[in-house]
Amino acid sequence: MILKCVAIDDEPLALELLSKFISQTAFLKLEGKFSNAIEALGFINQNEVQLIFMDIQMPDLSGMELARILDGKKNSDKTRIIFCTAYHQFAIEGYKVEALDYLLKPYSYEDFLSAATKAYQYFDRLKNPPSEKPAESTPQTQDYIFLKVEYQLVKVMLKDITHVEAYKDYVKVHLKSKPNPILSLTSMKNMEELLPSDKFMRVHRSFIVALDHIDSVSKNIIQIGDHQIAVGENYKEPFLEFLSRWMN
Template structure:
């Protein structure tokens, strides 16, 4: 399995070092390196990545601000010379925090951790089903039966062909498990199965009798993914 990654680092020498480390790991594929977070925001609107190496202290847009603004976060490894941001980073669910200067051994340990997490995620849905915790039991759900997922305060409601399952999960957790070639977030409160979409009109998706809004913050990415996959012509 290849992990597609980008690096965001405003210090040229530090960016060079990260790139050198990346090319030494056969399962890492460096797509792009950025010296500021703003350019990376634009790149991520058009491209999908698995992992971001992210500096914290940067001009214009800091690493923390960048993380807080990201929708559908990939795995993130923070690279920083300052340890005071570690707690905030973990609150934002980063995979690891590398304190500069870090050795290649420490770098490898960090990316191995991400690799193992992604392998577990891929294998969990490779059989075509997932298990989710409900209030009193664990339910098996066939992935192909899922129509869409709706956020309801602290819970998610998974709508399938024949039932609705409430679970205390986050959108992030489910998006990491579900196949990203079909399931996309289109609103703060909705994930849809692209294959189950019947039509789209006025930025509203129809799936069965349900009309699901596409919010402005997800619209460009959603339509971009349809075009990228050549299913919107």
């Protein structure tokens, strides 16, 4: 899925940086860049635009005023806004118009990518809403996740993940299909939330294991392929509970 975007900022350098960040992000397509909100509004009314990156304080028509205009339109959920501003006091007002995110200048590409990823996930849910199932049916789990790897989002199948390892500000995601792990800029806590709890378990502050890929357990050591993973003291109780079910 590619998101069609526009960039709006009355500061030329800020507009160029924003346009550059959009252009180097694989799942974004820059449809237009504008130095004022009135010109941008005319374009948005005539073209399909999913995502707007824009400043707030601009002459003639401010970013907040443009957001309110768009919020009042039919199908406003199909065009979303990420504010890019130097003024933190607008944050609360920004969320009142349901902005997807709020980037405070000066922001890095990492900050930009995090906000863009949030937008991608929003439109992915909009495009593929969870199907309604009868109450008695078993809920279906998504069989893949997206991870930030360098400057792109990479689709990773859950069944391919053997374990996840903490590595400084990153995580190493070990895959059955690849000899080397992929490195993603995220936290273990975030990975724990992304991965379904019936298939993955955190067994150490630095390790999450895929339960289906466990080859053997000896005392407090888990064997997955050539990797030996120790079970941390704070994680022993839930893991022993899993083992008791596993052996029955």
